[in-house]
Amino acid sequence: MPGAGETLVGVDIGTSSTKGVAVSPGGRVLARASRPHGLSLPRAGYAEQDAETDWWQGCRDVVRELVEAVGAGAVRGVCVSGTGPCLLPCDARGRPLRPGILYGIDTRASAEISELEAALGGDEIVARSGSALSSQALGPKLLWLRRREPDVWSRMASWHMPSSFAAMRLCGEIALDHHSASQCDPFYDLAAGGWAEDWVGDALPGCPLPQLVWPGEQIGAVTADAGVETGLRPGTPVFAGTIDAWSEALSVGVRRPGDLMLMYGSTLFVVQVADGAVSAAPPLWCTQGVEPGRPSYAGGMATAGTLLAWWRETLGAPEWDAVLAETAASPPGARGLLALPYFAGERTPIDDPRARGVIAGLSLQHTRGDVMRAAHEAIAFGVRGMLETLGRAAGPARRIVAVGGGLQGGLLAQIVSDVAGVEQLVPEETIGASYGDALLAAIGAGLVEREAAWARVIGVVAPDPDVGTVYDELAPLHADLYRATTAVVHPLADRQTADGGT
Incomplete structure (x- = not known):
């Protein structure tokens, strides 16, 4: 039985902030902490973060605040998740050699995608890694680094994602979890459950490969130096985390076949647990899950909360409550x-x-609220498309659980339910991935059973049948709008890339 005062610390390094929680083995949140950080967009198609300040410093400060709240002696384990797949090359002393290259919102490696497809075969890549290459895949970005920054490549002794970089700083060990590795397409063999070392040797000779572990496995213990920085006691177990969306899915009980998580954040993400082995279904990603034997299908939009924030700032809208009122009107x-x-x-x-934003149908009679409504509905039509694609690959979702900051105010979630015609369950705790990290630590430390679940549903977002027909009529027009504008939008995207450099 857990002892009195035992605590698990979970931390998630997100796109715009690092958040952490201290949680009891029963799932009660004892303390929370967060730190904002930046996102660098140095040129069109590039998205980066500074690993020292945006990843480690935020993680360190969040952990210290949590430890001060609960006491270092109570902490039985720590686990960190983060955005991904990301690429941070480090030297032999674990020091970053350049800013971290982010996940699918960074589209710099399009030429390398084509090169790898030509060298390895597009069908062969899909069959072996489970996914077609896209801006989400890490492999092309590794090749980009080798091709475009040979000096960095020559000095690279290890490479990391936010979760593994923070774990290395905490315990000195270099390890990557199987789920994160399975997004390193085409260099992870999904069926074999390990690195595709022959392909790595052919395409990336000399590339170091981290050891692979499962999320929740202990990979080391807090070092004396990390203890000074974080306030954790040296020797505190450090457990492997994973990519944030999958940790968040675990946090809300999305663990069994047919369970689906819909995550509202800076971007929008869906994860559906598969029933047995997955079959490649581009443009979805087939990946390892958080737990062995439970693979998953996933998809993600490149913008969501960031899009709404852009619209609000560009239109000079007031505070969010007023924005939501105008949108709802x-x-x-x-x-x-x-x-x-x-x-x-x-x-x-x-x-x-190369897709870009479009707004169609504007007239002098339209208001700021109409434009904001169209932006919300644009996201919702994207969700509808993802759910339809998932349904064809994995079957209809058994249950959909909604999480993330985008649930605040309730309007976006309601519009998504109306557009997609689905019911969304809302759990009591929608803290995010950090809550799942704490659960992984609790499982790894043996404080709870492996099948333990902390999630409790407290609300339901149901579609309004009176407006569903409106969106059913608009859905094919939305699809047609994309197809009809690509001939204009793609050359404009190319101009943007050229103007921003290559």
């Missing part, structure tokens, strides 16, 4: 407006890094 269909949300390209379901 516009009727379903935004009085004849349709928007495409592809301000940073798109990942799922269209897999088009």
